[in-house]
Amino acid sequence: MGFDFAGEIQDLGKEVKRFKKxxxxxxxxxxxFGxxxxxxxxxxxxxxxxxxxxMSLKPSNMTYEEAAAVPSxxxxxxxxxKKGNIRNGQKVLIIGASGGTGTYAIQIAKYxxxxxxxxxxxxxxxxxxxxxxxxxxxxTKEEYPKRGEQYDFIFDATPFKKGNRKSLELRCKKALTRNGQFISVDNGTPKSGTEDLNFLKEIIEDRKMKSVIDKVFLMxxxxxxxxYIENGHKKGNVVVKIN
Ligand SMILES: NC(=O)c1ccc[n+]([C@@H]2O[C@H](COP(=O)([O-])OP(=O)(O)OC[C@H]3O[C@@H](n4cnc5c(N)ncnc54)[C@H](OP(=O)(O)O)[C@@H]3O)[C@@H](O)[C@H]2O)c1
Structure with missing residues (x-):
């Protein structure tokens, strides 16, 4: 199922103010699924x-393929x-760091x-x-979280099934600081709107975030x-191109 896309505005409704053809x-x-x-x-x-x-204006320094990967x-x-209330100097663990959500999470947490x-x-x-x-x-070689390490925020960005997430959560909660938080990517849905996509556009144009594109497939x-996606090991994102 495709969530995101990038392209050019072909036509507008009469009352549209934010965009032009x-x-x-x-x-x-x-x-x-559009x-x-x-x-x-x-x-x-x-x-x-x-x-x-x-929908927002595409970051000016990205191709359509790179931009299409960003929104969801x-x-x-x-x-x-943001739910983790990440602040300067805090220690953050991102599980699934090489996936679609994880690659963006690394860069936003560093930001x-x-x-x-x-x-x-x-x-x-x-x-x-x-x-x-x-x-x-x-x-594949070490246990995580590492014994003795403590984190202020642990983000589970894996595509794990419910049962595996629960056992991961139990393991991770032992590695949290006193007010630390564990959150899984399936724990709720964002209610956000255009302001979040605009924020991402800004940090991309500021060169603080980019897209990792593993493969581009034709329609x-x-x-x-x-x-390819369903095997659970894509590097960053997979894009489908419509000629
Ligand atoms: N809350 C919502 O509204 C919402 C919306 C959409 C999606 N989601 C959830 O977000 C999840 C993540 O989506 P995504 O596209 O970002 O995932 P993805 O790109 O498929 O991410 C896969 C990541 O998981 C890692 N991984 C796979 N097996 C692992 C293992 N045994 N131990 C540790 N890491 C492992 C992979 O690492 P390696 O490749 O290095 O092995 C990779 O970093 C989805 O599955 C879905 O459940 C939630």
């Missing part, structure tokens, strides 16, 4: 939930890090001034470090794209 935009189409359509119709002021649509995973990462530890597999260590993580735990290869 030809504007380059990036958007979250949510569970309306992200794979050639044309989509969205209100200018939406909301992540329950409206399932948000970027907003999710921002939403949960907020946190000391970030990312958890990923061996092949993704260099990528996670390059995105700004101060420390990396290779979950004709859509089943391959879904099979």
């Amino acid at each position: 030809g504007d380059q935009i990036f958007a979250f189409a949510g569970k309306n 992200a794979y359509a050639e044309y989509n119709c969205l209100p200018e002021d939406g909301q992540y939930f329950p409206k399932d649509c948000i 995973r970027g907003i999710l990462a921002l939403h949960f890090l 907020f001034g946190a000391e970030v530890t990312g958890v990923c597999s061996t092949t993704n260590i260099d990528m996670v470090k390059a995105l700004g993580a101060d420390n990396v735990i290779d979950y 004709e290869q859509l089943p391959d794209a879904h099979r």
Whole structure:
């Protein structure tokens, strides 16, 4: 299911004020599944939930492919890090650091001034470090959280099933500081609107955040794209291109 897309405004309703014809935009189409359509119709002021649509001007320093990856995973990462009330100097552990949500979460947590530890597999260590993580735990070789380490915020950004999330939560709660918090990416849905997407656009244009694109598939290869995503180990994001 495609959540996000980027493209150019072809036509406008009479009362639209924020956009003009030809504007380059990036958007979250949510569970309306409009992200794979050639044309989509969205209100200018939406909301992540329950409206399932948000649209902003595309960051000027991103390609359509890079921008199309941002909205849902970027907003999710921002939403949960804000819930964690991340402040300068705090220690943050991001599990699933090499995935769609995780790659944005590393960069946003660094933007907020946190000391970030990312958890990923061996092949993704260099990528996670390059995105700004101060420390990396290779979950194929080491246990996490590391014994004796304490974190102010632990973010579970994995695609784990419910039961696995619960056992991870129990393990992680022992590694929290006194007022520390553990949050899983499935723990609630953002209610945010355009302001969050605009914030992401600003930090992207400020060169504080970028998209990691693992693969770009053509529309004709859509089943391959879904099979690739479903194995749970994509690096950052997968994009589908409509010619
Ligand atoms: N709350 C909401 O409204 C909402 C909306 C959309 C999605 N979600 C949730 O967000 C989840 C994450 O989506 P995503 O696209 O960001 O995921 P993704 O890109 O598929 O992320 C996969 C990540 O999980 C890591 N991983 C896989 N197996 C692991 C293991 N055994 N131990 C530790 N890490 C492991 C991968 O690391 P390696 O590749 O390095 O192994 C990778 O970093 C979804 O599955 C969904 O549950 C929530």
